[in-house]
Amino acid sequence: MLHNDVAYTGYEAVLDGTPDQELTRTGRGTPGGEYLRRFWQPVAYSHEIEQAPLRVRIMGEDLVVFRDRSGAVGVLHLRCQHRGTSLEYGRVEEHGIRCCYHGRVFDVDGSILEMPGEREAEKLMKRFKQGAYPVHVFAGLVFAYMGPIEKKPPFPLYDKYFLPGMKLVPGPRVPFACNWVQVKENAMDPAHTAILHAWEGMFASEFGKFPQITWLSTPVGVAYAAARRVDENVWVRTTDIMMPNIHSITSVFESGRQPRDCSPPWITIWTVPRDDEYSHQFVILHVRETDHTPTEIHHRIITNGQTPDRPYAERQQVPGDYDAITSVGLMPPHSIEHLGTLDQGIMLFRKSLREGIRAVQDGQDPQGLIQDTDVRPTYASDMVAPLSAMQGDPDDPAALMQFARDTIARYLTAPPLRNGSIPEAPPYPRFDAAE
Ligand code: FES
Ligand SMILES: [Fe+2]
Numbered sequence: 001m002l003h004n005d006v007a008y009t010g011y012e013a014v015l016d017g018t019p020d021q022e023l024t025r026t027g028r029g030t031p032g033g034e035y036l037r038r039f040w041q042p043v044a045y046s047h048e049i050e051q052a053p054l055r056v057r058i059m060g061e062d063l064v065v066f067r068d069r070s071g072a073v074g075v076l077h078l079r080c081q082h083r084g085t086s087l088e089y090g091r092v093e094e095h096g097i098r099c100c101y102h103g104r105v106f107d108v109d110g111s112i113l114e115m116p117g118e119r120e121a122e123k124l125m126k127r128f129k130q131g132a133y134p135v136h137v138f139a140g141l142v143f144a145y146m147g148p149i150e151k152k153p154p155f156p157l158y159d160k161y162f163l164p165g166m167k168l169v170p171g172p173r174v175p176f177a178c179n180w181v182q183v184k185e186n187a188m189d190p191a192h193t194a195i196l197h198a199w200e201g202m203f204a205s206e207f208g209k210f211p212q213i214t215w216l217s218t219p220v221g222v223a224y225a226a227a228r229r230v231d232e233n234v235w236v237r238t239t240d241i242m243m244p245n246i247h248s249i250t251s252v253f254e255s256g257r258q259p260r261d262c263s264p265p266w267i268t269i270w271t272v273p274r275d276d277e278y279s280h281q282f283v284i285l286h287v288r289e290t291d292h293t294p295t296e297i298h299h300r301i302i303t304n305g306q307t308p309d310r311p312y313a314e315r316q317q318v319p320g321d322y323d324a325i326t327s328v329g330l331m332p333p334h335s336i337e338h339l340g341t342l343d344q345g346i347m348l349f350r351k352s353l354r355e356g357i358r359a360v361q362d363g364q365d366p367q368g369l370i371q372d373t374d375v376r377p378t379y380a381s382d383m384v385a386p387l388s389a390m391q392g393d394p395d396d397p398a399a400l401m402q403f404a405r406d407t408i409a410r411y412l413t414a415p416p417l418r419n420g421s422i423p424e425a426p427p428y429p430r431f432d433a434a435e
Pocket of ligand 2: 186192193197321
């Protein structure tokens, strides 16, 4: 029997945790997999299919992504419906892709255009199809809708895509060796930025000051606001997840020293399951039209600490998100976690996820599924105001917390990106200097 005041609990403690099956399974027919399939998911970058068909694995399904010579993009089941040869070896045609083995040609919608030498071709072509998913190309990303065709929603639009003077640039693809939920939850965990990223030294040093954090639901997902005092300013940083798996952050070089009403988004990230145990992060960069910083630098900053491609000794000394997130193992040990009050964002995200999964099971639309083409507001921003903007003592955690709550509550009626002019993002100091 264990008592709270007894230490050395090694022999008693449970060794292995188990993941929450409802949230983490992504295959077809699983509750979580059916839920994720109701949303458009990125499967590739446009530039990845310029030369040849691309083999990808998304939510446990092997697919081929290609652009035919007429410019149409297809996302088909990888294996040819004839006898299973992989279409990654296929030849792109004017219309569709030709299987290398016996030459059947499949259009982007999966209909068969040719069956060379087959006497019954006309009849069989009507009867057979190659599995295919609808495609939408946006901002250099190829999205597929992998759910029931009669439920296909319009492609969702958010205000951050249409900011004056800014453009969207495809970023890097970042693979993570663990379940997607473990990766995505990191976006609702700003407490780690004050520890992991202060240690890492990649973010502005002001992130190292522990903020007062509040979380709440938005019309399309969940958000947090983190408030810090920086000199004579109060800085409120907000980030949001658009359910189920999109989030944006503002610049990690924000210092909270320069007063501003809002800031432009920096990156938007889709966390897409490859299967239950591996994920891809697809990234778009939000860049000023006048910003000529080479994309390579953006990529390096964004992938810093987000991959295992560093010497082990360096990762031990200066661990990054990748090390913190994937070292839990391929599946998160939900059953043996010990959550505290700083994990409210994790709990809120899981609650939204669970409710969404159950809504789909009940035949309802889950939170975040948008059934029109209206542009939706989003809430990731940095607001830096003089101390006079807040009530109470700026060194009183309760007063700071109230200011965080008031700020994010205000955003729900007056979204931060809606006020027309978006200031410059803080520049990229570290890598610019090193180049
Ligand atoms: S296996 Fe593809 S055409 Fe025969
Ligand atoms: Fe992080």
